[in-house]
Amino acid sequence: MTDFDSIFADEVDLIADATVLEEDYTPDQILCRDEVLSQYTSVFKPIYKGRPPQNAFLYGDTGVGKTAVTKYLCRTLEHDIERKNEQLSARDRITLTALWINCENFTSGDHTTSSYQVAVGIVNRLREPGNRINATGYAPQDVYDLLYEELDSLDGSILIILDEIDKLGSDDTLLYELPRSRDIGYLESVRVGVIGISNDYTFRKNLSPKVKDSLCETEIKFPAYDADELAVILRARAEQALYDSAYSQETISLCSALAYKEASGSARRAIRLLRRSAEVAEENSSEHINPPHIRQADEDLEYGNIVESIVDQDQEKLFVLAAIAHLDGADLTPARTRTIHATYSRVVRAYNTASGKEPLTQRGMFNHLSKLVMFGFVRTIDRNKGAGGGQWNEHEFTDDVDPQKVREAFAERDREWLSIDLRGVTG
Template identity: 60%
Template sequence: MPSGDDSVILDEVEKIGSDQTILYDIPRARDSGYLTEARVGVIGISNDYEFRKNLSPKIKDSLCETEVYFPQYTSPELQEIVRTRAEKALSSGAYDTNTIARCGAKAYQNARGSARRAIRLLKKSAEIAEKEGVEPISDDHIDRAHEKLQYDNLVQKFTDQDNQKLYILKAVAHLTEQGKTPARTSTIHGVYEAVAYHYGDKPLTQRGMFNHLSKLVMFGWINTYEHNKGRGTGQWNEHEFSDDVKPDKVQEAFTHLGREWLAVDVTDCE
């Protein structure tokens, strides 16, 4: 093995999930006999500020971690990034100064200063304008591109969820389609059970399902309303999709995952 210092760079390091063994093994590769002369460090890149807090003490000790924080891009910085990309990718008549300013501003306002989002917005806007044979890119093109990216981004986030959360989303989607929301926790659980059984999984208890449902509320995908009529008269929760979530987005996520979209009659689950 050649001598020297090398680094393993893990982008979106939080995606390794709960098995963090690799973060322990890489820095100790030389001590473990996998390397003889080279020394290897780990650089983890993440937008999840909570990730480091969830590392075990053993892994933190192995990494001897140092945090380097990069603040989000400002709107002017994003506009400069968009301008540079436009100069290389588009003809001079395809965009103007308003295109640059609007793409940068929207990415700053809606994507926490994401350069990737600003570039994707420019690309999608240009595709819409090209399809319509219009120059330069207009505000309407950018607004429609933004809506499309928002839609695709949410669908992608759905596909990243575990099965239980997907089943809950599907259950609420069916209830929404049939005008049954806001729905009580027990009603959602009845539909969720039918969905889980269809995909060959054993459903969780209502309490177990509610724990996953609470995570979906935390993500901002489901709104929960607490009802309490006072002592002795009972209390309950009702749930429905937030304004950003529609049943077709959930269905598209299942399609991306290659899963059949089974219709469920919610009247049999109430």
């Protein structure tokens, strides 16, 4: 207890250990993943036995355990190798270097990345801060030469885990070279295994056959959790993170049911919901998490999820959303396609003054608008005035989206929100 008042303090504390509810927390035991855990363990076994590492491709929706299981197995493998080495001679000891690379961290302004950028990232991960290379200015082959030089300076096995691997899109140069790097003579002293992790089910289908043959040596699909499995996971987290009096079985059941219903069985969403529910209860000076706290937390998270989903859109779709946001703010929605295109064109020119990049044609923009309708950001209204009045479409945000969410998404992408002159766009 403190002996002074603070504006940051609540009258009650329900969370005993918040780290257990953080996204980067790796549990000591993996629950409700026995089948994939067994399959995935087989990928790591060769390393433990001192054999060349295997390659694997993991896929499944967000929050189904891909990252947690990978971190758990890496940590367990490193621990077990350390114990095994205590019984081996210096010559026979196993050496493992695991590199975790999130391809999302190397995305550019249009929210895409490249093999080149990820290769630079791996080089810099292996170098001291004062000896790192710039992300531009090198020929691609020079970067790959540096990459293999750094890798070959290590010993034993190297496991490169590429999270969000689908951010590479169609640029699969790195995915082709890394798994074959020893076979094609780029490496002599070490052996490399690659683990690719993706939320995109279609990414694997679009890989070239030469990449599939190596990267997809083992494929592991992580299915969504059902509500009962989410409850098991949440109870285990609650027992560590919350005070016993802070929650009940009703708390666990409602959080699990909402996460299953609204986030396709995402454990990440369920854990976030549990934490936010505890925070809402604390803010309301309640000594117990009650259903109203959980429902308020669910609304809070849904707002944030919409913003994150907008952030994930490519540049053209962001500009279309910005156009609709400006029109909405001026009470000009629902708006016809040509009105949105006229506004979108002004948005593009405002943001691309330096590059001089021109906006897409109305047909090109409409393709992105149609995707936004499919994703649930925009709704289309069919207008029909009969034989004499004609037919046309108008568009507006769905109930889940509003201009403020679009502005927040621009801020998340480090883009300033610019004013747009709307005079004449409806003419």
